[in-house]
Every structure is written in structure tokens, then in C-alpha cells.
């Protein structure tokens with residue numbers, strides 16, 4: 001099975017994380033963390049900064065590794081490096097490839113239909129929310 005390497009950003013601001021409604025491909029209609037495929041020669045971090053500029057029109061400020069998701073879709077294996085990120089000062093995300101963006105609080109995390117690979121990650125994020133987003137880190 002082919003492996004797809006993806007980097008994704010869990011962007012945190014004001015006690016919320018950003019989710020995008022996907023319009024592309026077979027997985028259209030699901031909600032995801034902004035990001036995309038890592039190209040040859042790129043580190044996951046470089047790929048993510050590029051993708052966030054392309055998809056949201058924004059620069060990231062902080063980013064640190066959170067988890068790597070391994071998930072088997074019917075046609076490919078997804079290996080997705082997820083980073084907790086903050087936006088650079090004054091940046092405001094725009095929906096360039098997503099038809100809707102939502103800032104979700106901890107209580108709203110499961111209000112949207114996440115892509116299958118994301119469901120476990122999002123549940124864990126809810127459980128470990130306070131430790132993950134400790135104010136002294138952000």
C-alpha cells in the first residue's frame with residue numbers, strides 16, 4: 001500500500017483550535033487540520049509552513065511536535081505528523097482551499113465530522129486539552 005506523508009497544524013488561539021472543511025478529493029466533506037503532503041526534500045516542518053501559507057494565507061509562529069497518526073485508508077496508508085502551532089502576530093486565516101473554517105473550543109471539538117484518521121487524535125486532544133495548551137507554553 002502506498003504511504004502518504006502529511007503534516008498537519010493544530011493551530012491554537014484563545015482556547016480554540018482551527019478546523020477546515022475539506023472540499024477536495026474522495027475525503028471531501030470531512031473536517032481536518034490544515035496541512036498537506038510533504039514533498040521530496042522537505043522536512044515536515046518546512047512542508048507545514050508552506051502548506052499553511054498556501055491554504056490559509058498565514059505564517060505560523062511556534063510549532064512543536066504533538067503526535068504522528070498512522071492510519072490505513074482503503075487506497076493508501078496515511079502517516080501524518082501533527083504539530084501544535086500558533087499563528088504569527090496579526091495573522092488571520094482565510095479559507096483558500098476550505099469552504100469553511102471553524103475555531104472549536106474543547107466543548108465543540110466533536111461537533112464536526114472529522115476525517116476518519118483524525119477521530120482518535122481529536123478525542124485525545126479533548127482529554128489532554130489543558131496539559132497540551134498550558135498558558136505558559138503559548
Ligand SMILES: Nc1nc2c([nH]c(=O)n2[C@H]2C[C@H](O)[C@@H](COP(=O)(O)OP(=O)(O)OP(=O)(O)O)O2)c(=O)[nH]1
Pocket residue numbers: 004006007008024025027031032033034035036037038051078080115116117118
Ligand atoms: N491536511 C490534512 N490532511 C488530512 C487530515 N486527516 C487526513 O486523513 N488527511 C488526509 C487527507 C488527504 O488524503 C491527505 C492530505 O493530502 P492533501 O491532498 O490535502 O495534500 P496537498 O494539500 O499536498 O494536496 P495535493 O497537492 O496533493 O492536491 O491527508 C488532516 O487532519 N489534515
